Amino acid sequence: DTEVTQTPKHLVMGMTNKKSLKCEQHMGHRAMYWYKQKAKKPPELMFVYSYEKLSINESVPSRFSPECPNSSLLNLHLHALQPEDSALYLCASSQDLGRGGVSYEQYFGPGTRLTVT
Amino acid sequence: GQQVMQIPQYQHVQEGEDFTTYCNSSTTLSNIQWYKQRPGGHPVFLIQLVKSGEVKKQKRLTFQFGEAKKNSSLHITATQTTDVGTYFCAGKDSNYQLIWGAGTKLIIKP
Numbered sequence: 001d002t003e004v005t006q007t008p009k010h011l012v013m014g015m016t017n018k019k020s021l022k023c024e025q026h027m028g029h030r031a032m033y034w035y036k037q038k039a040k041k042p043p044e045l046m047f048v049y050s051y052e053k054l055s056i057n058e059s060v061p062s063r064f065s066p067e068c069p070n071s072s073l074l075n076l077h078l079h080a081l082q083p084e085d086s087a088l089y090l091c092a093s094s095q096d097l098g099r100g101g102v103s104y105e106q107y108f109g110p111g112t113r114l115t116v117t
Numbered sequence: 118g119q120q121v122m123q124i125p126q127y128q129h130v131q132e133g134e135d136f137t138t139y140c141n142s143s144t145t146l147s148n149i150q151w152y153k154q155r156p157g158g159h160p161v162f163l164i165q166l167v168k169s170g171e172v173k174k175q176k177r178l179t180f181q182f183g184e185a186k187k188n189s190s191l192h193i194t195a196t197q198t199t200d201v202g203t204y205f206c207a208g209k210d211s212n213y214q215l216i217w218g219a220g221t222k223l224i225i226k227p
Contacts, residue, residue, distance in 0.1 A: 042205055042217035043160060090159055101147030103209050105162040 004109035006091050012115045015081060021112045023074040023091030031055075031097045032074045033106065034066060035090040043090055049074060050097040081116045088113055119144055121208045123218030131226050136193040138221035140206035147209040149182060149189045154220075155202040163191075163204075193223075201225055 004025045013019050023032065031050050035043035047066040048056035054066065063085075065077040074091055088111045094104040123140045130136050140149065148167045152160040164173055166182035166189060173180045177200075179192045189208070193200055206218040 040220075040222075042207075042220050044217075045215070092160075098209070101167075101209065103148050103150060103165060103215065105150065105165060106160075108159040108161070110159050 004091055004093055004107050006089075006109035006112055008112055009110065010113045010115075012117060013078065013081065014117055015083070017081075018077070018079045020078065021076040021089055021091075021114075023076075023109055024072055025093040025107070025109075026072055027093065027095075027107065028071075029093035029095055029107070030071065031094045031104070032068065033092040033094075034064075034074070034076050035092065035108075036085075037088040037090055037111070047076075048097065055097060078114075081114075083116050086114055086116045119210045119216055121146075121206060121216045121218045123206055123221055125221055126219065127222045127224060129224045129226050130196050132198060133195050136196050136200070136223050137190060138204050138206075139188065139190045140208065140218045141188045142208050142210070142216070143187070144210060145186045147186075147211070149206055149208040150215070151180060151189075151191055152205045152207065153202050154205065158202070160205060196223065196225060198225055 007022045033048050034046040037043045045058050046060045049068045052068045063080050067075040090111045091109040092106040094106045098104050121142050150165045151163040154160045164180050170184045171182040177194045181190045203220040203222045205220045207215045
């Protein structure tokens with residue numbers, strides 16, 4: 001199974017709402033990622049988890065809160081978002097983080113299309 | 118910060134014509150990956166290049182990594198409608214971060 005699943009596919013939320021995005025993979029991958037992608041732009045890295053520990057936080061505002069409950073699951077908790085946070089949120093996983101010059105291919109989920117009103 | 122420049126932003130081709138996208142980095146990369154994102158879809162890994170001067174082929178797709186490991190290209194021969202999408206390069210820099218290019222959108226003229 002080489003699939004990364006994400007729920008929900010679409011989400012509309014108000015600026016005062018609290019919601020969560022979910023991501024799951026069953027490939028035994030030890031690195032998981034959250035990306036934000038605006039239209040006509042490349043994916044922008046937000047967070048990286050390695051062996052269930054937060055490894056990288058790309059200076060993301062605290063209204064985004066990641067959580068990795070176990071090696072297969074990754075959540076992104078959203079609170080008090082702004083309209084400019086509307087975007088496609090992509091989850092990805094890879095075999096490992098890739099130390100030094102080594103990289104591993106990333107498997108992306110289909111994404112959650114988020115609209116903040 | 119370090120950037121990977123990718124050109125062109127868009128390329129319009131007739132079906133059957135060739136397509137090429139280029140990525141350039143100001144510094145040496147450890148490796149470079151290529152992804153394809155179909156309209157409305159998510160990025161899908163195509164290939165990784167690691168060695169200086171490396172050339173890899175996947176059917177009609179040819180990937181190259183420059184001798185100095187600062188540039189890379191993707192060439193598609195005889196494009197088909199299934200090739201439509203945005204092609205991204207992503208290079209690993211000396212800080213071991215993956216730096217994404219802006220992408221090149223392949224559009225097939227009707």
